[in-house]
Amino acid sequence: MKKDKQVVIFEGKKIRRVWDEKQEKWYFSVVDIVSVLTDQANFQLARNYWKVLKNRLKKEGSQVVTDCNRLKMLAEDGKLRETDAADVEAVLRLVQSVPSPKAEPIKMWLAKVGYERIQETVDPEKSITRGRKNWQRMGRSGKWIQQRMMGQEIRNKLTDYWKNNEVKEQDEYAILTNIIHKEWSDLSVKKHKSLKNLKTENLRDHMTDAELVFTALAELSTRQIAETVEAKGLEENKIPARKGGRIAKNARLELEQKTGKKVVSDENFKLAIGNKKRLKK
Secondary structure, eight states: OOOOSSSEEEETTTEEEEEEEETTEEEHHHHHHHHTTTTOHHHHHHHHHHHHHHHHHHHHTOOHHHHHHHEEOTTSSSEEEEEEEEHHHHHHHHHHSOTTTTTTHHHHHHHHOOHHHHHHOOOOHHHHHHHHHHHHTTTTHHHHHHHHHHHHHHHHHHHHHHHTTTOOOOHHHHHHHHHHHHHHHOOHHHHHHHHHHHTSSSEEEEEEHHHHHHHHHHHHHHHHHHHTTTTHHHHHHHHHHHHHHHHHHHHHHHHHHHHHSSSSSOOSSSHHHHHHHHHHH
């Protein structure tokens, strides 16, 4: 299966997608999915089909329409234009609404391009193994991988706390994460990614060992403080987020003073990945 950042290929047909940084998941063009399901190469006809189907689903009160977002994707004229987009879960529900021999193949295809967690929820070890192999292919050291996995476990425990204490997923998670990150690093997540020249890539996958350590310290401190004060909801959890981030910041400043080196770095692994691909050729 061939794929790049914004387009994936299913049986020779292009399907556009957009990475949502806050929610950390892909959104796929609904019209492109409909085009595949209906085997309709004409974009306008596929769009008309979706328009009719959308109206029908809306009248039926289907969750599919509710879950669709208007996102900008590259159109045939080379310009970014708004189009209906859906995440993997919504696309799977959409597939059930369109009688098509492509239904099962596209479900399997989605499992490869954005729905690995179906199996991982049944067997979490698969997620760990997949992550380790991906990082190894990217040229990460065993030490870095271990640090990344430890940080992810700490992150999971923090988001579990939020989930169980009235913090709404997606936007509110992103708000709290940004508070923690800005407190310890003096940069927002967006500015840190910009410093590393990252766009759709996951920031943590391009952090140095030190950046991973301080991110983990900030999130560990945040969770323990939140648990101590029994913070509930977004507003109450902002306080532990700031305090947890500040603990990591103080540790960072002390380390920088002792070593004379900045912890927050513009380094990324993209150059290393590119060099590895060229060596293989």
